Amino acid sequence: MRVVGASLPRYDGVAHVTGRSRFVDDVRVPRMLWAKALRSPLHHATLTRLDTSKAAGMKGVHAIVTWQDVPRLVYGPLSGRGVPGDEPLLAKGEVRYEGEPIALVAAEDEATAAEAVEAIDVEYQELPALFDLRLAADPGAPVIHEWGNWYPHFEAEMDVRRIRRGDIAWAFDRADTIVAGVYRPGAVEHAPLEPQVALAVPEADGRLTIHSCTQSLDFSMSVVAAHLELPLNRIRFVGGTVGGGFGGKVDTAADTICALAAIKASRPVKWRWTREEEFLCSSTRAAWHMEIADAVTRDGWILGRRMLTLHDSGAYTRVSPYGVTKHSFHHTGAYTIPNLHFDAYIVYTNRSPTTSMRGYGATSVSFATELHLSRIAEVLGLDPFELRLKNANRVGDTSPNGIAYTDPSTVPTILEIARAIGHELPAEYRAMTAEPRSGDLLPEHLVEQLGVVRR
Amino acid sequence: MRLTVDGVEHELARPGLATLLHVLREELAVTGPKAGCQQGSCGACTVLVDGAPRRSCLLPAAALDGAEVATVEGLGAAEHLSPLQAAFLEHHGFQCGFCTPGFLVAAHALLERSPAPSRREIEAALGGHTCRCTGYLGIVEAVEAAAEAGGAAR
Numbered sequence: 001m002r003v004v005g006a007s008l009p010r011y012d013g014v015a016h017v018t019g020r021s022r023f024v025d026d027v028r029v030p031r032m033l034w035a036k037a038l039r040s041p042l043h044h045a046t047l048t049r050l051d052t053s054k055a056a057g058m059k060g061v062h063a064i065v066t067w068q069d070v071p072r073l074v075y076g077p078l079s080g081r082g083v084p085g086d087e088p089l090l091a092k093g094e095v096r097y098e099g100e101p102i103a104l105v106a107a108e109d110e111a112t113a114a115e116a117v118e119a120i121d122v123e124y125q126e127l128p129a130l131f132d133l134r135l136a137a138d139p140g141a142p143v144i145h146e147w148g149n150w151y152p153h154f155e156a157e158m159d160v161r162r163i164r165r166g167d168i169a170w171a172f173d174r175a176d177t178i179v180a181g182v183y184r185p186g187a188v189e190h191a192p193l194e195p196q197v198a199l200a201v202p203e204a205d206g207r208l209t210i211h212s213c214t215q216s217l218d219f220s221m222s223v224v225a226a227h228l229e230l231p232l233n234r235i236r237f238v239g240g241t242v243g244g245g246f247g248g249k250v251d252t253a254a255d256t257i258c259a260l261a262a263i264k265a266s267r268p269v270k271w272r273w274t275r276e277e278e279f280l281c282s283s284t285r286a287a288w289h290m291e292i293a294d295a296v297t298r299d300g301w302i303l304g305r306r307m308l309t310l311h312d313s314g315a316y317t318r319v320s321p322y323g324v325t326k327h328s329f330h331h332t333g334a335y336t337i338p339n340l341h342f343d344a345y346i347v348y349t350n351r352s353p354t355t356s357m358r359g360y361g362a363t364s365v366s367f368a369t370e371l372h373l374s375r376i377a378e379v380l381g382l383d384p385f386e387l388r389l390k391n392a393n394r395v396g397d398t399s400p401n402g403i404a405y406t407d408p409s410t411v412p413t414i415l416e417i418a419r420a421i422g423h424e425l426p427a428e429y430r431a432m433t434a435e436p437r438s439g440d441l442l443p444e445h446l447v448e449q450l451g452v453v454r455r
Numbered sequence: 456m457r458l459t460v461d462g463v464e465h466e467l468a469r470p471g472l473a474t475l476l477h478v479l480r481e482e483l484a485v486t487g488p489k490a491g492c493q494q495g496s497c498g499a500c501t502v503l504v505d506g507a508p509r510r511s512c513l514l515p516a517a518a519l520d521g522a523e524v525a526t527v528e529g530l531g532a533a534e535h536l537s538p539l540q541a542a543f544l545e546h547h548g549f550q551c552g553f554c555t556p557g558f559l560v561a562a563h564a565l566l567e568r569s570p571a572p573s574r575r576e577i578e579a580a581l582g583g584h585t586c587r588c589t590g591y592l593g594i595v596e597a598v599e600a601a602a603e604a605g606g607a608a609r
Contacts, residue, residue, distance in 0.1 A: 009544065010544075012552065013544045013549075014533045014536070014544065015533075015552070016543075016549050016552030016555050017527075017536065017540040017541075017543045017544055017548075017549070017555060017559065018527065018528065018530070018531065018532065018533050018536070018540065019486075019487025019488075019526065019527035019528045019530075019555075019556045019559075020487075020528070020533065021552050022486075023489070023553060025480075025486075025489070025490060026480075026486035028484065190587075191587055192551070192553070192587055193489070193491045193497055193499055193551070193553040193554045193585065193586070193587055194489070194491065194551070194553045195491070241552075242551060243489070243491075243551050243552070243553030244550075244551045244553055244587045244588055245551075246587070272490070274493065275491070275492040275493065275494060275496075275497075
């Protein structure tokens with residue numbers, strides 16, 4: 001047992017402190033070209049003209065790719081799991097967010113590529129744009145996709161991620177008070193120090209080597225293979241040294257388009273995003289809109305929760321069904337609420353597509369739940385620690401999706417926080433553990449109800 | 456023009472408007488300094504120019520004829536880490552490692568100038584550097600440990 005429990009030096013540590021780690025941008029290959037993208041300057045528009053012929057004839061320009069060059073234009077990162085794709089690799093006919101890629105130019109150097117981007121003949125007809133997800137269902141709201149402004153493909157083709165548990169009407173009838181709140185965390189840019197960068201190398205044997213900053217090599221490999229309609233054994237991914245990702249490099253943002261340009265140019269192509277592009281149009285953590293109403297007793301038991309979530313997916317679906325499903329599973333935070341009535345919608349806006357970021361889907365609801373519990377304590381005039389301890393997850397309690405907790409840490413964590421900051425608690429709270437609740441801490445109506453919902 | 460990089464002297468054709476970062480990375484293949492923002496705000500491209508920490512992404516190389524440039528790659532080799540590099544390793548002064556070259560160079564310059572800096576001095580010297588993996592505490596502790604272990608000495 002030399003390794004288990006030991007503190008080991010990082011395998012990549014010496015390379016990091018000597019400047020010898022090889023990030024994608026540090027890789028150089030002979031005959032390498034540089035790429036620059038034509039991106040939409042508008043949030044929402046019809047593409048009325050796209051002509052690359054003049055730019056393609058410029059000195060030093062080797063290839064320009066548009067939607068017409070993509071073997072399979074539309075593919076979704078969750079397509080393999082039954083979520084239909086809705087995002088074209090390069091815009092065709094319409095752009096739905098500012099910065100959406102329309103074309104990629106591969107040229108001798110970055111400056112030449114940038115000049116050629118300027119020379120692409122493109123015209124737009126601006127359309128009204130939608131930025132506030134609360135307005136997506138309004139009559140007269142700008143229409144983002146032909147099927148509407150929210151995702152329609154949850155199980156059984158429902159347009160909502162829905163959870164029902166127990167008897168919500170009973171909980172709200174029985175409650176002494178209803179405490180309601182609305183919580184709206186905004187979008188967050190991951191801003192890794194290393195921007196999106198890809199290097200695609202067409203090999204002499206017909207294979208394609210891609211140096212990638214992806215957080216998930218196999219995931220990105222399958223996305224590239226699907227768009228380019230190449231078998232997996234024709235693609236080799238090199239990666240693993242990622243200059244910060246935080247979830248944002250789960251999206252395959254640069255690899256596929258770069259590979260397409262490399263194939264067309266028959267030359268290696270490197271595409272490195274600028275910091276401005278990162279902020280303008282790399283995916284972000286989603287903005288969320290959460291409305292919570294909790295049915296509570298005057299002594300601080302939460303009997304039921306009604307919740308509506310709107311998730312800002314940005315212009316396309318990407319991995320939002322995964323994030324919203326996880327959100328639904330976690331929608332009571334670190335607490336057990338026996339009766340639940342939960343609906344969540346994935347809403348499209350003309351903002352950058354959103355993606356995973358540290359605790360995908362769960363951090364939004366933890367934020368909302370913690371604020372909401374403090375609000376309940378304030379309304380009821382109760383100690384916020386005692387309120388949390390009462391409703392904390394215990395062994396055998398179940399998550400909203402029915403998973404029984406075997407080792408929930410809510411009680412020990414709250415007790416430790418109280419101890420660390422010198423918050424005094426009555427003896428019966430100090431004695432609490434994560435073990436199942438004993439009868440003396442349960443009001444009769446809850447025993448009866450939990451008995452019903454636990455079995 | 457002439458440029459000395461990590462002790463090696465180079466003759467360069469006229470670099471036009473190219474930045475020092477571009478010359479280092481694309482012409483001399485010195486990839487230690489990183490292109491994080493290329494607008495002078497993140498600090499990942501920091502190198503020492505005649506001993507002073509500078510953002511190489513903002514410096515026109517043409518203005519540096521005869522200068523001595525030191526990058527992270529000159530601080531110490533894998534087989535013989537400087538006390539500062541060893542302290543970054545020991546105190547988890549990095550996570551992804553992309554900002555590390557800039558932090559190391561800036562901290563090195565600080566210890567050369569002020570061998571026993573206060574925490575405030577360290578924070579001031581590293582204040583313009585961004586780490587998105589949130590390693591600041593480890594970085595500051597690493598610099599303190601390096602100062603105790605003998606400063607920047609290679």
